[in-house]
Each structure stands twice: as structure tokens, then as C-alpha cells.
Amino acid sequence: MNEFLSLKILDFFKKIFEGFGIDYKLLRIILKTKLILDSRRAPAINTNNKRKKDEGQTSLLKGYFLHMLFGIFLAFFIYFIKDEMIRMMYFSGAFFFMTTMYLISDFSFVLLDTKDKNILLTKPVDSRTVSLSKVLHILIYMFRLNAFIAGPTLIALVMSNDLFVIPIFLLEILLMDLMIFLVTAFVYLLVLRFFDGELLRNIINLIQILLTILVTVGYQIAVRMIDFTSLQNMKYSFNAAHYLNPILWFGAPFEILYNGGESYLYVFTALIIIVPVANFIIYLSLSKKMESLLLKLEGEGKERPSKHGIERLIGFMINRNEISKQSFNFSNAMFRSDRSLKLKIYPALSSGILLPVLMIFNMRVGGQEFKATGYEYLYLYFNLLMLPSVFYLVKFSSAWKGSYVFISSGFKDIKNLYRGLMRSLAYRFFIPLIILNGVIYTLIFKFGFVKDIVILLLAGIAILPVIGKIYLESPFSKPIDESNQRDSLDKFLLSLAIVAVFAIVHFYSRMIPMGSWIYLAILAAGIPISWKFVTPGE
Numbered sequence: 001m002n003e004f005l006s007l008k009i010l011d012f013f014k015k016i017f018e019g020f021g022i023d024y025k026l027l028r029i030i031l032k033t034k035l036i037l038d039s040r041r042a043p044a045i046n047t048n049n050k051r052k053k054d055e056g057q058t059s060l061l062k063g064y065f066l067h068m069l070f071g072i073f074l075a076f077f078i079y080f081i082k083d084e085m086i087r088m089m090y091f092s093g094a095f096f097f098m099t100t101m102y103l104i105s106d107f108s109f110v111l112l113d114t115k116d117k118n119i120l121l122t123k124p125v126d127s128r129t130v131s132l133s134k135v136l137h138i139l140i141y142m143f144r145l146n147a148f149i150a151g152p153t154l155i156a157l158v159m160s161n162d163l164f165v166i167p168i169f170l171l172e173i174l175l176m177d178l179m180i181f182l183v184t185a186f187v188y189l190l191v192l193r194f195f196d197g198e199l200l201r202n203i204i205n206l207i208q209i210l211l212t213i214l215v216t217v218g219y220q221i222a223v224r225m226i227d228f229t230s231l232q233n234m235k236y237s238f239n240a241a242h243y244l245n246p247i248l249w250f251g252a253p254f255e256i257l258y259n260g261g262e263s264y265l266y267v268f269t270a271l272i273i274i275v276p277v278a279n280f281i282i283y284l285s286l287s288k289k290m291e292s293l294l295l296k297l298e299g300e301g302k303e304r305p306s307k308h309g310i311e312r313l314i315g316f317m318i319n320r321n322e323i324s325k326q327s328f329n330f331s332n333a334m335f336r337s338d339r340s341l342k343l344k345i346y347p348a349l350s351s352g353i354l355l356p357v358l359m360i361f362n363m364r365v366g367g368q369e370f371k372a373t374g375y376e377y378l379y380l381y382f383n384l385l386m387l388p389s390v391f392y393l394v395k396f397s398s399a400w401k402g403s404y405v406f407i408s409s410g411f412k413d414i415k416n417l418y419r420g421l422m423r424s425l426a427y428r429f430f431i432p433l434i435i436l437n438g439v440i441y442t443l444i445f446k447f448g449f450v451k452d453i454v455i456l457l458l459a460g461i462a463i464l465p466v467i468g469k470i471y472l473e474s475p476f477s478k479p480i481d482e483s484n485q486r487d488s489l490d491k492f493l494l495s496l497a498i499v500a501v502f503a504i505v506h507f508y509s510r511m512i513p514m515g516s517w518i519y520l521a522i523l524a525a526g527i528p529i530s531w532k533f534v535t536p537g538e
Contacts, residue, residue: 004035006140023129030120030133035140067148070098075152079160084258085236088251091153092176096247100180102145104207142177161258168253178276179246182283189286201339238264246275308332311427318423323413327420328427331475335428340398340480345390345429352386352433355379357440376445377452381503383433384460388495390429391471394421396480403477418536421475422468430460451516452506458523459502465534467495472536 007028017024074094081087120130150173157165191199236255242248242264252268255261311332319325335341356379397403411417438453470491509515 027129027133031136034137071149071152075156078153079156083235084254085251086234089248092250093247103184104204146173172250175272175276182279319420321416323416324420327417328424331421331424334476338398344393348389349386349429349433352383355382356437377449378503380437380456381499384499387467388492391467394475396478397476398480400477400479415535418472422464426464455506455520462523462527462530465530466498469534469536470494
């Protein structure tokens with residue numbers, strides 16, 4: 001196996017570690033093992049469609065491709081800004097946000113891991129060596145992250161200024177990393193101090209979902225928000241409140257270097273060094289307390305049945321068959337507790353929320369207010385196009401091995417099982433999606449499309465069994481890692497054709513007097529028929 005570059009660099013500091021009484025040989029073995037395990041772990045955001053057994057040395061570049069893409073976009077943005085304070089304000093804000101999100105979503109297993117201590121401290125290993133290996137592991141990860149996120153910006157700064165920016169920029173990145181690590185650790189400490197480990201897991205999973213959504217569709221919003229013509233004319237204006245905003249501090253050394261400095265710039269520069277160092281000293285004093293609180297994560301946590309009383313009541317009201325009722329409750333529990341599955345489903349749903357709104361923004365001209373043309377309701381049918389993706393993902397689960405129960409038990413009432421599952425999908429995902437978009441449309445267009453939103457909701461409920469007939473097969477029965485495989489195109493095209501038919505009928509019904517009301521009544525009458533005769537499982 002080829003040696004890791006980070007370990008080769010670390011070898012230069014061998015004498016320093018040994019001078020502090022650290023067993024460097026043992027430290028290196030522990031770190032190498034951790035890095036090997038990292039290379040075998042799938043990132044929180046996986047862009048590969050197929051699993052590969054041999055990654056080779058290109059795995060690092062593939063694993064950090066999205067980070068590099070974001071770094072290039074940020075550097076392009078920074079290059080157009082001429083004011084040193086403003087450009088570093090934008091950079092440090094984006095850097096703090098993205099690095100923190102990636103650190104929490106993709107590296108929390110290291111920050112919160114207690115297994116290495118349970119394994120290593122039972123052996124003749126110094127606790128300082130184990131703790132130092134954890135810190136160095138985190139720093140190696142963050143340096144890799146920095147190379148792809150901040151590296152392009154460093155090139156942009158050198159092109160617009162000179163080579164003197166390199167040492168200052170690298171030192172600031174190091175101090176930013178220290179602040180990000182400490183703030184993240186303090187947040188974990190605060191959550192674990194007052195709550196159980198289950199809440200912290202849910203927070204991490206939520207951040208993973210938000211980050212995936214941001215990477216998936218965020219660039220579409222960002223490009224539309226940037227006005228490159230005004231960037232070159234932006235100037236920084238000091239306010240005393242800025243002493244409390246770390247994002248504004250990091251431009252001060254560059255402003256002093258190239259334009260001279262006022263007194264507040266020197267205060268900013270001092271704060272860049274004092275605050276991270278002071279926080280690190282506080283962290284060291286609290287590290288033992290955090291280690292004891294991390295023991296809360298070793299338990300799975302207990303779910304309170306009372307929290308889901310409304311869910312069970314709705315399940316009782318809409319499911320008259322006992323099998324469909326149990327299926328409804330079981331599916332809700334899976335969608336609620338399977339974090340890996342949620343990490344797949346919610347980003348897919350986010351496109352259904354954002355695409356109709358983005359289509360409206362694309363139609364906006366200049367700075368004029370939104371003006372309805374009368375056909376914007378058709379954009380809402382993007383919500384129905386999310387159904388195939390969700391139905392496809394229902395086949396997968398991180399607890400897929402439990403599905404053998406249905407196969408081995410000779411269970412026959414598959415139809416009611418699927419009814420309960422689809423009602424759960426409607427309750428947890430589809431209906432909230434339509435309501436949220438309906439609220440957005442009502443805020444933008446007042447009450448111009450209320451009837452169309454109701455029609456869309458009824459059309460979606462009627463379509464659910466039809467899409468389910470196409471996609472549903474053995475729910476929660478396949479490993480979640482296989483969900484990146486592409487599904488057959490013919491199923492999606494068939495689903496697209498079905499949604500298009502409903503959209504076309506909706507469109508022409510508005511051209512007939514009372515046509516919308518007639519179509520609405522037909523949909524209401526057709527829902528029971530669709531759920532009775534088209535439900536999969538026959």
C-alpha cells in the first residue's frame with residue numbers, strides 16, 4: 001500500500017513529538033490505521049453511481065470533487081471583488097459555513113468517536129498518544145478540505161495581489177480551522193450536556209440533509225443572486241458592532257498590508273489570534289468533561305411514543321384494514337428513524353420545492369414585481385415528478401436484512417401492505433410538499449391559484465397508486481448503498497407521461513366554463529377507484 005502524503009509530512013516533526021514524550025512510532029501506526037479506514041468509508045455526499053472495489057490514488061480527488069467545485073466557484077466570485085475587507089468577508093463567511101457543514105456531516109464520527117479509546121486504552125498505550133492521534137486525524141481531514149475549498153481562492157488572491165498574501169492567508173486558514181473545530185466541539189458539548197445522544201444524532205443527520213440539498217440545488221440560487229457589476233464598487237464601512245463578528249476580522253491583515261491601517265484593523269488582527277487560542281485553552285479544560293458526555297452516544301436513545309400520537313390517530317382514521325394500519329405505522333417509523341434513507345429522500349423532495357420557485361424567478365424581468373400570467377400553476381407539477389424518485393428509494397434501507405421476515409413468513413396480503421406504505425408516503429412527504437409550495441404560491445400570487453393547488457393535490461393522491469404500481473417492489477429490502485444505481489429509464493418516462501396527461505387535462509379544463517370545478521369533482525370521485533383497483537401487490 002502506498003504511504004499517505006500527510007504521514008510523510010508528519011515525519012518531519014518526529015523529533016518534536018518525541019521531545020514532548022510522545023511515542024511517535026505508535027502514534028503513526030494509529031494514524032495510518034485511521035486514514036486507511038477513512039479511505040474505505042463512503043462520504044455523506046456520494047456522487048458515484050456505482051460502487052467500485054479499487055479506487056487507487058485517484059480516490060482522494062474523487063472524494064473531494066464537490067469541495068473543489070465549490071472552491072473554484074468561490075475563487076471566481078472573490079476575484080471580482082477589489083476591496084480587501086469585503087472580499088475576505090465573503091470568503092471567510094463561505095469558508096466558515098461550508099467547512100463547518102462538511103465537518104459535521106462527514107466527519108462527526110471522528111469528533112464523537114469513543115471506540116478508539118475503548119480499544120486502545122485497554123492496551124499499554126499512553127492516553128496522550130490516543131488523544132493526540134484524534135486531534136491530528138481531524139487536522140489532516142481539515143487540511144485536505146482546505147486544499148480544495150480555499151486553494152483556488154489563494155490562487156485568485158495571488159493573481160490580484162502578489163505572493164505576500166500566501167503566508168498570511170495560510171495562517172488565517174489555520175486559525176479559522178481551529179475556531180471551526182472549537183465551535184463545533186462546544187456545540188456538541190452543549191447538546192450532550194442538556195440532552196441525550198439521540199438528539200445530537202438527529203442534528204447531525206439534519207445537517208447532512210441540508211448540506212446535500214445545498215450542494216444539489218444551491219448553486220442554481222447562488223448564480224442568480226450574484227450581481228458581478230456591483231461587486232467591484234463595494235466598499236467596507238466600519239461599525240463598532242463588527243468587533244463581535246469574526247467573519248469581518250480576517251480581512252484586516254490584508255487591508256493593513258496593501259492600504260495602510262486604522263486602529264480598528266489592528267484590533268481585528270489581534271482578535272484573529274487571541275480568540276482561537278483562548279477558546280483552545282478553554283477546550284482543553286473541558287475535554288475530560290466532553291469525553292464523559294460522549295458516553296451518552298453509546299446508547300441508542302429511547303423514542304417517546306407520546307410524540308407520535310397525532311401520527312397514530314391519522315393512521316387509525318385513514319386505514320380501516322389492520323394490515324394497512326400496521327404498515328402505515330411501520331413505514332412512518334422507518335422514514336423517521338432510518339437516517340441513511342432520509343439522507344436520500346429529502347434532497348430529492350427539495351427539488352420539488354425549489355424547481356417551481358426557480359421557474360418563477362427565471363420569468364422575472366429586471367427588478368419588476370412578480371406578475372401572474374395565469375399558467376404558473378403548471379410549474380407545480382414538478383412536485384409530482386418527484387414521486388418516481390421517492391418510490392424508487394423506498395426499496396432501500398440501512399436495516400434491509402430484516403425484510404427476510406416477509407419472505408419467510410409466507411405473508412400474502414401485499415396489497416394492504418402497499419396501501420399503508422403509500423398512505424405513509426402521502427402523509428410524510430407528498431401532502432406537506434404540496435402544502436408548502438401552496439403557501440409559497442399564495443404569498444407570491446396572493447390567492448390566484450388556490451383552486452389549482454387543490455386540483456394538484458387531488459391529482460397527486462389519485463396518481464400515487466399508479467406510480468406505486470410502476471415502482472413498488474419489496475420495500476426496505478435492499479442495501480442503502482445500492483440506491484446510487486440508476487433505475488430503468490422506461491419507468492421514469494412512463495411516470496412522466498402520466499403526470500403530463502394530468503397537467504394537460506388541468507390546462508384545458510381551465511378553458512371551459514366551470515371546467516376546473518368539473519375536473520376537481522372527477523378527481524375527488526376517482527381517488528377511491530384508483531386506490532381500490534390500481535394499488536400494487538396483485
